[in-house]
Amino acid sequence: xxxxxxxxxxxxxxxxxxxxxxxxxxxxxxxxxxxxxxxxxxxxxxxxxxxxxxxxxxxxxxxxxxxxxxxxxxxxxxxxxxxxxxxxxxxxxxxxxxxxxxxxxxxxxxxxxxxxxxxxxxxxxxxxxxxxxxxxxxxxxxxxxxxxxxxxxxxxxxxxxxxxxxxxxxxxxxxxxxxxxxxxxxxxxxxxxxxxxxxxxx
Amino acid sequence: xxxxxxxxxxxxxxxxxxxxxxxxxxxxxxxxxxxxxxxxxxxxxxxxxxxxxxxxxxxxxxxxxxxxxxxxxx
Numbered sequence: 001x002x003x004x005x006x007x008x009x010x011x012x013x014x015x016x017x018x019x020x021x022x023x024x025x026x027x028x029x030x031x032x033x034x035x036x037x038x039x040x041x042x043x044x045x046x047x048x049x050x051x052x053x054x055x056x057x058x059x060x061x062x063x064x065x066x067x068x069x070x071x072x073x074x075x076x077x078x079x080x081x082x083x084x085x086x087x088x089x090x091x092x093x094x095x096x097x098x099x100x101x102x103x104x105x106x107x108x109x110x111x112x113x114x115x116x117x118x119x120x121x122x123x124x125x126x127x128x129x130x131x132x133x134x135x136x137x138x139x140x141x142x143x144x145x146x147x148x149x150x151x152x153x154x155x156x157x158x159x160x161x162x163x164x165x166x167x168x169x170x171x172x173x174x175x176x177x178x179x180x181x182x183x184x185x186x187x188x189x190x191x192x193x194x195x196x197x198x199x200x201x202x
Numbered sequence: 203x204x205x206x207x208x209x210x211x212x213x214x215x216x217x218x219x220x221x222x223x224x225x226x227x228x229x230x231x232x233x234x235x236x237x238x239x240x241x242x243x244x245x246x247x248x249x250x251x252x253x254x255x256x257x258x259x260x261x262x263x264x265x266x267x268x269x270x271x272x273x274x275x276x
Contacts (some may be wrong), residue, residue, distance in 0.1 A: 006269050006272050006273050007273055009269055010266070010269050010270070010273070013266070016216065016217075017204045019216060020204060020205055020208065020212070020216050021204045021205055096215065099212070099215070100212060
C-alpha cells in the first residue's frame with residue numbers, strides 16, 4: 001500500500017529537520033565514562049581530605065592544590081573522552097563533527113558554563129566555600145538545559161537534575177563532595193546509560 | 203521553522219546531492235516563490251543562502267498535513 005511511502009516520506013522529513021538543527025552524534029558512552037572519572041576523582045579527593053594535616057584546608061595548602069589538580073584532570077579526561085566518542089559516533093551516523101549544529105551547541109553550552117566557573121573562582125577567592133559545589137552544579141545544569149536545544153533532548157533532563165541537586169546542596173552546605181559525587185558521577189552514569197541504549201545502538 | 207535560513211553548502215552536505223541537483227531544485231522552488239535566494243560575499247568567497255517565504259511555509263505545512271491525512275485514512 002502507498003501508506004508505506006507516505007510514512008517513509010514523513011519520517012525522512014522529520015529526520016532532516018532534526019539533523020539540520022540538532023547535533024545527534026553526542027555519545028551516551030562518553031557520559032558513562034565521565035561519570036566514572038568523576039567517581040574516581042571524588043575518591044581521590046576524599047582520600048586527600050582524610051589525610052590532610054590540619055583542621056582546615058586552606059587555599060594555599062598542598063592538599064587544596066592537589067584536589068584542584070584532580071578536578072582539572074577529571075575535566076580534561078571527560079572532555080577528551082567525549083571528543084573521541086563523538087568523532088567515532090559521527091562517523092557511524094554520517095554527521096560531520098564540526099557543523100553549524102555543533103558550533104551552536106558548544107557556544108550555548110559554554111556561556112553558562114564559563115560563567116559558573118568564574119563565579120565559583122570568585123566565591124573561593126572571597127571565602128564563600130560552602131557555595132562553590134552548589135554553584136558549579138547549578139551552572140552546569142543551566143549549561144546543559146541551554147545546550148539541549150541543539151542536541152539530543154535527554155541532556156535537558158540531565159541539566160534539570162543537576163540544577164535541583166545544586167539547589168539542594170545549598171541547604172546541605174558541607175556535603176559538597178557528596179553532591180558532586182551524585183551530580184557529576186551518578187547522574188552522568190545514569191543518563192549516559194539511558195542515552196547509550198536509546199541512541200548509540202541503532 | 204527549524205532553521206531561519208540555510209546556505210548552499212550546508213544543504214548540500216545535509217541532503218547528500220550534487221551541486222547541479224541542488225541548484226536546479228532551488229531554482230524550481232524560487233520560481234514558485236517558495237524560497238528567496240540571497241547571494242553575498244563573505245570576504246572574497248561567494249555565499250548563497252536560502253530562506254523560506256510565507257507562501258513556502260504554508261505550502262510545506264499543507265504538504266505535511268496532506269501526508270498525515272493520507273496515512274490516517276488507512
